[in-house]
Amino acid sequence: MKLRSTLGACLGALTLVLSLSGSAQAAEGNFHYKYVDGHGQEQYATLHDPHSGKCINLYAVGDDDDLPGYGPHNQTDTPVTVYVNANCSGPEWRLKANGAPAKDTLEVRSVRFDAP
Template sequence: MKLRTTLGASLGALALALSMAGSAQAAQGSFHYKYVDGYGQEQHVALADPHSGKCINLYGVGDDEELPGYGPQNDTDTAVTVYLGANCEGSAWRLRAHGKPAKDTLEVRSVRFDAPEGGTAAN
């Protein structure tokens, strides 16, 4: 019986440690971009503490059939690569951490934030 209790506690501690490690895989801060919605209104979107090392298709513009977003600003603590295509494909540009807003001529559909030091990247 003690073996089951010890094994259960060990597995629980391992699961907790892994979940905490996963939450550390986020860029700290916000990433901003703009897009024009279906009513012709400009919308401003902010991603708070976005996941690092993973491709993110952006809301409202993350499909190649939609108009792209524009004017991205990376106000996170890690660099980001912005892509003109969905699924982190197509032309790409790097934006440094805590950078100034890009011009509205820079279009974006998807992004990938650098993995933090010591972290691993995921697809």
């Protein structure tokens, strides 16, 4: 009887561990960019611990009809690809993890952080 209880507990623990390994991954840290709002004022936006491996259209600039964001700064632990167009399309540039801010001439509408 003890063998069955022990075996059941081990199988339960294994199931729990396997179910946790499929959870979503995120870059750790902050990704910043600038944009001009509808009143012509420069604003700053931040993604905190952004999801990795999926395309993210950025707030206030993630539509091709909006003015693009600019001056991205990757302060996460994960490299990121920034895209000039929405939906991670068009010209792209790679920014290394914990890198220096890009120049304001680098425009951005969407990003994809490397999956771990």
